[in-house]
Amino acid sequence: MNQNNKIIYIRPKRAIKKLKAADEENITAYIYGVTGIGKTELIKRYLGRKKYTYFDMAEIQNGELEVPVSEQRQTVVVDNLHEIVMLKASEQIKAAIVNLIKREDVWLIIAGRSNVPPWLTAVRYKEVFYIIEQSELMFDAKDDEQYIQKMEMIFSSEQNKSIKGSCQGLPVGWNITYNDYVQERLGEDKSTVNEPLSDERFNNMVQKGFAQMWDYLEYHVYDKWDVEMHEFLLEISIVDKFTVRLAEMITGRSDVEQLIENAKWIGNFLLEDHNGDEITYELVEPMRISMKRYLQRKYTKEKIKTLYENAGLYYQLIDEPLKALEMYESVGDTERLVTILIDNVRKAVNNAYYYELKHFYLELPEDRIRTSPELMSGMSMLQSLLLNIPESERWYSELEEYEKTHTGSERRLAKSRLLYLEIGLPHRGSENMVNILKKSWRLLSDKQVSLGEFSVTSNQASQMNGGKDFCEWSKRDRELAGSIGKIVELILGRYGKGLVNLALAESFFEKGEDNFEVASLANRGRMQAESGGKIEQCFVADGILAWLYILTGKAVEAHELMERFYQKAEGEQADRLYDNIKTFIARCDLYMGDKAAVSEWLEKAPDEELEISLYDKNSCISS
Numbered sequence: 001m002n003q004n005n006k007i008i009y010i011r012p013k014r015a016i017k018k019l020k021a022a023d024e025e026n027i028t029a030y031i032y033g034v035t036g037i038g039k040t041e042l043i044k045r046y047l048g049r050k051k052y053t054y055f056d057m058a059e060i061q062n063g064e065l066e067v068p069v070s071e072q073r074q075t076v077v078v079d080n081l082h083e084i085v086m087l088k089a090s091e092q093i094k095a096a097i098v099n100l101i102k103r104e105d106v107w108l109i110i111a112g113r114s115n116v117p118p119w120l121t122a123v124r125y126k127e128v129f130y131i132i133e134q135s136e137l138m139f140d141a142k143d144d145e146q147y148i149q150k151m152e153m154i155f156s157s158e159q160n161k162s163i164k165g166s167c168q169g170l171p172v173g174w175n176i177t178y179n180d181y182v183q184e185r186l187g188e189d190k191s192t193v194n195e196p197l198s199d200e201r202f203n204n205m206v207q208k209g210f211a212q213m214w215d216y217l218e219y220h221v222y223d224k225w226d227v228e229m230h231e232f233l234l235e236i237s238i239v240d241k242f243t244v245r246l247a248e249m250i251t252g253r254s255d256v257e258q259l260i261e262n263a264k265w266i267g268n269f270l271l272e273d274h275n276g277d278e279i280t281y282e283l284v285e286p287m288r289i290s291m292k293r294y295l296q297r298k299y300t301k302e303k304i305k306t307l308y309e310n311a312g313l314y315y316q317l318i319d320e321p322l323k324a325l326e327m328y329e330s331v332g333d334t335e336r337l338v339t340i341l342i343d344n345v346r347k348a349v350n351n352a353y354y355y356e357l358k359h360f361y362l363e364l365p366e367d368r369i370r371t372s373p374e375l376m377s378g379m380s381m382l383q384s385l386l387l388n389i390p391e392s393e394r395w396y397s398e399l400e401e402y403e404k405t406h407t408g409s410e411r412r413l414a415k416s417r418l419l420y421l422e423i424g425l426p427h428r429g430s431e432n433m434v435n436i437l438k439k440s441w442r443l444l445s446d447k448q449v450s451l452g453e454f455s456v457t458s459n460q461a462s463q464m465n466g467g468k469d470f471c472e473w474s475k476r477d478r479e480l481a482g483s484i485g486k487i488v489e490l491i492l493g494r495y496g497k498g499l500v501n502l503a504l505a506e507s508f509f510e511k512g513e514d515n516f517e518v519a520s521l522a523n524r525g526r527m528q529a530e531s532g533g534k535i536e537q538c539f540v541a542d543g544i545l546a547w548l549y550i551l552t553g554k555a556v557e558a559h560e561l562m563e564r565f566y567q568k569a570e571g572e573q574a575d576r577l578y579d580n581i582k583t584f585i586a587r588c589d590l591y592m593g594d595k596a597a598v599s600e601w602l603e604k605a606p607d608e609e610l611e612i613s614l615y616d617k618n619s620c621i622s623s
Contacts, residue, residue, distance in 0.1 A: 008150045009045060010143045010171070012038070014136045019046050022130035026073065028101050031111040033134030034268050034284070035221050036172025039111040042137065043077055050075065057083035057093070065096040070105050081112030082266045098123050113267040134268055138169035151178050156196040166206055168286075176212050180205045214290040222294070225266065232259045233283070234298065235307055237291035238327075241282040249314040250307055305331040312336060316343075322356055338368070338375070345378035348495065349424065350459045350536065351576055354382045373402060373410070377417035384425045396421055416450050419443065424454055434484055441487045454492050456499060457536045459576050461543025461584055463503045464510070470503070477507040497533025501525035502540045509544055519548060535574045539565065543584060550591050559588035
């Protein structure tokens with residue numbers, strides 16, 4: 001094993017080639033990459049014993065870059081360019097650097113952590129730069145292997161794969177790994193020195209390596225930032241990705257945009273993703289992990305809890321309950337967590353997150369559930385969706401008991417939730433539904449109850465067999481449409497727009513009645529749904545029309561219709577419909593004989609052997 005202290009240097013071939021070309025052509029070389037990637041080492045190795053002038057922006061202390069004019073070409077290195085952001089006399093220094101770039105007697109090498117900053121853009125395109133990017137300084141697979149062999153480290157195949165993943169091609173990561181490897185080998189029995197480390201020793205080495213990497217970042221990078229920048233990046237590290245609005249919510253700062261702009265140029269660790277008008281940012285993973293680790297030591301538990309609560313509140317406001325719950329759960333904020341579960345119950349079931357939040361519901365203490373009509377109602381609905389009928393009915397009975405033992409607004413709320421469950425519980429079917437709907441209309445008219453939104457389609461392209469099976473009504477479709485059609489539409493609100501026409505269209509279609517009448521009813525229902533209704537009903541309409549196409553040998557037209565509807569759903573951000581629309585498209589592919597498209601769908605389809613979701617029933621295309 002290589003026991004000397006000399007650093008083994010793996011030459012980054014592409015970077016060396018570009019630096020040599022820049023040297024020969026007397027063109028400015030700009031090198032950038034994260035800390036520890038070997039920017040300065042590359043320059044020193046390339047220049048070797050050649051004479052050059054070196055300026056470190058981390059140590060210049062607002063002085064000037066003075067390079068006397070010479071008849072001979074001279075090499076000048078400006079290192080740690082990112083530190084200019086922190087300097088008071090930055091404008092003078094920037095002007096001096098631009099002047100050096102323009103000079104014929106100077107070959108300039110610039111190194112920093114970020115890409116070429118905006119203030120160098122004009123001179124860059126006029127004078128031309130050779131850009132050596134971060135990726136060109138990192139170890140590739142061959143470099144990793146070469147380093148392991150030169151340093152005489154011995155790993156098992158699994159350890160080899162793991163350590164490469166941990167180092168991620170970062171030279172400083174490999175240097176830390178080697179030093180820790182030597183420590184693990186010290187005092188080892190001679191009989192095992194030529195064997196891989198034990199798993200225990202290997203894991204210990206990796207953990208020590210990570211700790212040293214985080215320490216390196218804290219003491220060689222973060223401590224050089226001003227306090228405001230440091231605190232800002234610490235605080236937003238609690239989330240994977242953030243927007244300006246989210247960062248403002250978490251930190252309570254009004255200068256977030258300026259801080260983000262400065263952060264771009266003090267290091268290559270802030271990634272941007274442009275999605276429409278809003279930009280999403282994220283810290284590179286090693287930086288974020290390090291920041292979160294430092295946050296735990298620097299801030300009090302109360303301060304950290306406030307940051308997570310602020311993030312959770314933001315996610316609640318933009319209707320992303322899963323992320324909000326993640327924030328609240330991280331700091332054990334049970335009461336805020338419960339408010340999300342209650343809000344979820346108040347939504348129409350097709351737009352709620354019962355399956356995604358089920359473990360939160362199921363982990364709530366029953367005594368806590370019994371204090372809230374919404375939570376009892378939610379538990380009854382969840383258990384019905386999970387096909388656990390006895391548990392669903394048990395919570396319905398608990399809610400009935402609550403309604404009997406309370407008065408005033410609490411009793412009215414319980415009564416409303418009971419009526420909601422009578423209509424909406426999937427396992428209860430449509431038996432006695434006509435009488436229930438009539439009773440509901442009387443109670444609503446007398447203002448004894450209030451009902452939330454219902455979903456008849458359950459995000460599927462079916463009105464008669466969505467969340468509940470109304471196929472029995474097909475025997476008396478015209479009669480029921482005339483007698484309770486208006487009542488149903490009024491009870492369901494926006495979900496009732498177009499319902500009667502679409503239900504008749506589907507019923508006539510299933511019974512094989514006149515295609516023209518089916519199409520007319522479907523189109524009429526679609527127009528009603530589009531005029532103040534819900535996109536779920538439009539899915540039913542297009543689904544019926546697509547089936548008409550398929551049955552008349554026009555699967556291609558059906559496919560095109562569903563593709564257009566998918567675009568409409570995207571435009572309205574109706575993400576809960578996406579999977580079922582894609583499944584309908586796969587059905588069209590099946591009828592078109594496109595086996596490749598069907599196979600691709602099958603690879604991504606949910607596994608019904610693991611779990612069934614009543615709101616993703618279209619995941620089965622064999623029906």
